[in-house]
Amino acid sequence: MASTCVPSCSANRTCGRFRAVWKSPRGVRVLSASSQPATGPRVAEQGDIVTVSYVCKSEEDVVLDASSEEEPLQFEVGAGDVVGNALFQAFDDAVKGLKVGDASLVQAQGGEWRRELMFNVPIDHEEIQRLCGRYRNNREVCDEQGNLRPNALVELSNGNQAMILDVVDESVVLDCNNLMAGRKLSFEVKLLQIEGNSKAENDVEC
Secondary structure (H helix, E strand, O other), X not given: OOEOOOOOOOOOOOOOOHHXXXXXXXOOEEEEEEEOOOOOOOOOOOOOEEEEEEEEEOOOOOEEEEOOOOOOEEEEOOOHHHHOOHHHHHHHHXXXXXXXXXXXXXXXXXXXXXXXXXXXXXXXOHHHHHHHHHOOOOOOOEOOOOOEOOOOEEEOOOOOEEEEEEEEXXXXXXXXXXXXXXXXXXXXXXXXXXXXXXXXXXXXXX
């Protein structure tokens, strides 16, 4: 199943959380986006629905995250103009003019990691209890007893993303920094599929 939604920054945070950046764009700065232009007749253009895979690497060229065959990313070309997310805009721009099998390179950097966005929250706090209830059946976030797991990514009641760094005694340590804060990452984006622009097709039929 394709997902329209994409890493972590402090030493204890994992980077298999790329999709969350779509929802947490604060402080993300796109450094560059380059593509390999296609020469074939069918290329991705405005309004097409495209399916892409990605590989996320660190500055040291270490693979931090990659999409799976079961969960590639899917979005409408041109939607980045209205979403207001710098990274999504870069992905959107990078696939334009590509044909299936072509790849693009996007480089991005998060803002500064800030210690004041780390919070030690009592386990009986209403927000923690809300998270336990919401994610109780999600085994990536909660264990079999319904307790939050370290390194899990959650969405807070204000709509922002947070990483659960640790669960110690009677408290939960939350990192509310942008998921790319303190990191410079590169994303190799490969175009897997193009679905035609239905509006354009209807216009032709008329």
